[in-house]
Amino acid sequence: MKLCMEGIFKNFKNKEVLKGIDTTLENGVYGLLGPNGAGKTTLIRILAGVMEPSQGKVLIDGRDKSTCDDEYRSRIGYLPQDVSYYTDFTGRDYLRFAAALKGLEKGYAEKQIEKLADSVGLSDDLHRNCAVYSGGMKRRLGIAQALLNEPEILILDEPTTGLDPHERIKFRNIISAFSKDRLVLLSTHIVPDVESIAKEIMMMEYGTIGRKCTAEEYISQIDGFVWTAMVPMEQLVEFQKNVVISNVVPRGDMMEVRVIDEKKPSSDAKNTTPNLEDAYLYVFNYLKGGAA
Numbered sequence: 001m002k003l004c005m006e007g008i009f010k011n012f013k014n015k016e017v018l019k020g021i022d023t024t025l026e027n028g029v030y031g032l033l034g035p036n037g038a039g040k041t042t043l044i045r046i047l048a049g050v051m052e053p054s055q056g057k058v059l060i061d062g063r064d065k066s067t068c069d070d071e072y073r074s075r076i077g078y079l080p081q082d083v084s085y086y087t088d089f090t091g092r093d094y095l096r097f098a099a100a101l102k103g104l105e106k107g108y109a110e111k112q113i114e115k116l117a118d119s120v121g122l123s124d125d126l127h128r129n130c131a132v133y134s135g136g137m138k139r140r141l142g143i144a145q146a147l148l149n150e151p152e153i154l155i156l157d158e159p160t161t162g163l164d165p166h167e168r169i170k171f172r173n174i175i176s177a178f179s180k181d182r183l184v185l186l187s188t189h190i191v192p193d194v195e196s197i198a199k200e201i202m203m204m205e206y207g208t209i210g211r212k213c214t215a216e217e218y219i220s221q222i223d224g225f226v227w228t229a230m231v232p233m234e235q236l237v238e239f240q241k242n243v244v245i246s247n248v249v250p251r252g253d254m255m256e257v258r259v260i261d262e263k264k265p266s267s268d269a270k271n272t273t274p275n276l277e278d279a280y281l282y283v284f285n286y287l288k289g290g291a292a
């Protein structure tokens with residue numbers, strides 16, 4: 001399975017939101033990371049087939065998506081950023097409704113609903129009204145919906161926003177288990193959501209994908225650039241004008257700050273092991289020449 005984006009641009013009136021996306025995805029989990037307004041949802045919507053690019057094309061296994069739209073849709077599962085549920089639907093009603101929209105045969109749909117409810121941990125709740133589901137349950141119902149047609153490509157737009165850590169981990173495990181022999185594209189600005197499960201991470205800003213590589217490659221790029229330093233509380237505001245800070249912890253009268261900088265930020269600063277969150281800040285703050 002190969003999903004290829006060729007020269008994708010998207011304009012909304014005079015605003016150019018996507019500025020030439022060229023990349024190829026194969027089986028495995030890909031993370032799409034970027035700040036608010038980077039263009040992640042716009043790209044996801046184009047790949048999900050609910051929006052057309054202004055220019056450029058999407059190819060699936062070498063075929064232009066626009067020449068095989070129906071087949072393309074049958075091969076993808078899509079969980080949008082905001083899903084609204086009919087308040088008088090039970091979880092089962094919702095999945096039956098989604099299965100009907102996907103044109104699934106009834107017997108097959110019922111089997112899929114039972115199987116997926118089990119894998120997302122909702123079997124005991126399918127009879128309950130969606131309106132009483134927690135945020136995590138609604139997102140799990142959403143993923144079950146996206147998986148109904150056993151898609152080869154699963155596209156998830158900020159699936160874990162608003163979930164507590166327990167639900168986020170549960171969600172991540174479901175995605176990871178599903179991703180074998182499939183392509184999963186997951187957009188988020190929550191770095192740990194993709195750090196452990198993504199085969200490659202694309203960092204997106206201002207409508208372009210700056211880089212696409214593994215978490216380890218991003219992290220190795222900042223080896224030697226992450227520091228911890230002790231800063232007196234009253235100097236913190238001034239200190240953070242000049243450097244990118246990823247974390248601050250009070251230690252008595254002092255503040256222990258985690259700094260991302262190519263140069264040693266103060267005489268007492270000590271190098272520390274970088275993580276993907278540091279790399280994200282480096283790409284989106286330091287490389288742009290601005291402090292956080």
Ligand SMILES: Nc1ncnc2c1ncn2[C@@H]1O[C@H](COP(=O)(O)OP(=O)(O)OP(=O)(O)O)[C@@H](O)[C@H]1O
Pocket residue numbers: 012015017034035036037038039040041042043189
């Ligand atoms: N239908 C639209 N009409 C006009 N502008 C739009 C439309 N959809 C998105 N935009 C603009 O395109 C830019 C990118 O939006 P998009 O939602 O794709 O970004 P994002 O990276 O997903 O952001 P977030 O993380 O906040 O969801 C934003 O400036 C947004 O206002």
